[in-house]
Amino acid sequence: MFINAPLTGAKAVGPDYRDRTPLVLYRPGEWKREVISNEDEGVVHGLWVGRWKSKQDVILTSSLKGIHRYEWTGKSWKRTQIAAGDPAPWPRSGSSEIAPGEGWYASLEPWHGNQVVVYNPRRQVIEDQLVDGHVLLTADFDGDGKSEILAGYRGQGRSVYLYRQNRGKWIRETLDNGGIAAAGCEIADLNGDGCPDVACIGSATANLKWYENLGRHSNARGR
Numbered sequence: 232m233f234i235n236a237p238l239t240g241a242k243a244v245g246p247d248y249r250d251r252t253p254l255v256l257y258r259p260g261e262w263k264r265e266v267i268s269n270e271d272e273g274v275v276h277g278l279w280v281g282r283w284k285s286k287q288d289v290i291l292t293s294s295l296k297g298i299h300r301y302e303w304t305g306k307s308w309k310r311t312q313i314a315a316g317d318p319a320p321w322p323r324s325g326s327s328e329i330a331p332g333e334g335w336y337a338s339l340e341p342w343h344g345n346q347v348v349v350y351n352p353r354r355q356v357i358e359d360q361l362v363d364g365h366v367l368l369t370a371d372f373d374g375d376g377k378s379e380i381l382a383g384y385r386g387q388g389r390s391v392y393l394y395r396q397n398r399g400k401w402i403r404e405t406l407d408n409g410g411i412a413a414a415g416c417e418i419a420d421l422n423g424d425g426c427p428d429v430a431c432i433g434s435a436t437a438n439l440k441w442y443e444n445l446g447r448h449s450n451a452r453g454r
Contacts, residue, residue, distance in 0.1 A: 233257040234267075234290060236275045247322050248273045254292060254301065267308050272296045273321070274342050277328040277367070291336075293326035298338060298350075314350050317341040328367035332378040339367040339382065347382045347394065349401065357394060357401040362386025366416045370427050372444055381406070383413025385434050391416070391442075412436045 233256065240250025252275045254267040273295030280290050290301040297315040301308050316326035317340040326348075328339035335351035343365060347358035363386030369378040372393070380401070383391040391407040407413075411433035421428040426444035433440070 232259065233262075234278065234280050236271070236278050236292060238276065239274055240272075243273070248295070252294065254290070267301060268310055270310055271299065273325065276342055277326060277339070279329050279331070281331075291329045291331065293329040293338060295322055295325040295342060297324075298326050298329050298336065314338070314354060316348075317344065317346065327364065330367050330369040330380070332369050332380070333376075337367060337369055337380045339364045347380060347392075349380075358382065358392070358403065360388075362388055366391070366413045366431070368416060368418055368429075370418045372427055374426075381416060381418070381429060383407075383411070383416055383431060385412040385414055389413070389433070389436060391429075391431060406442055407431075407440065410436070411438055411440055 236254045237252055239248045240252045243250035251269045252271045253269050254271060256265050256267055271292055271294045275292055275294040277293030280288060282288055292299050298313040300311045300313055313336060317324055319341060323341045326338045326340050327342045327344055330337050335349055338348045340346045340348050343363050345359050345361045346356050349355045349357055361384040364384045366383030368381040371377060372379050377396060380394040389409050389412040391413050393404045393406050394401045411431055412435040413431050414434040416429055416431040418427050418429055421441055426446055428444050429442040431440050
């Protein structure tokens with residue numbers, strides 16, 4: 232099954248982008264467009280699909296109207312708001328990216344924003360110094376059973392950070408200091424050693440980097 236969310240609705244015009252943005256799916260074989268929902272509004276920048284706290288897949292979206300979860304009930308799709316996102320006036324409202332952890336959600340706010348936010352369940356801003364944020368992922372990089380947060384940004388400073396929980400607080404570590412205008416990152420075991428690595432592409436820096444995970448309690452190194 233293929234899930235797709237356009238960036239904006241067909242009638243959206245900047246800078247407000249006021250329109251409903253469809254969330255659709257395509258089934259293998261038929262590849263016929265099916266509408267899951269038309270309830271998200273404005274820019275839908277983040278989309279996550281996977282299993283989290285349930286035996287079935289869920290869809291998470293982040294938009295100018297906040298963060299929402301979609302679940303298939305067997306007859307229809309159920310839409311639930313997780314959080315409203317950044318409380319600033321539209322179009323600086325809502326969320327840009329979404330990724331789940333163990334009983335919590337991480338969000339990048341607002342659209343292309345400066346904040347890394349954790350909902351557990353209350354809103355906690357753990358970072359507010361990103362410039363043109365464009366990357367947010369979660370994974371257990373050190374094998375301790377708890378997810379860390381990966382965040383990157385494209386604007387001035389051009390860095391990638393890793394956030395770990397330590398005695399209830401989120402501690403920032405620098406994965407790349409100024410070497411990549413992180414436009415997109417993916418997590419995968421690139422060398423087959425059982426540890427999740429990170430690969431990122433840079434927009435203004437025009438580069439591709441692999442951050443090799445050297446194992447538990449070790450720092451990653453860039454290539």
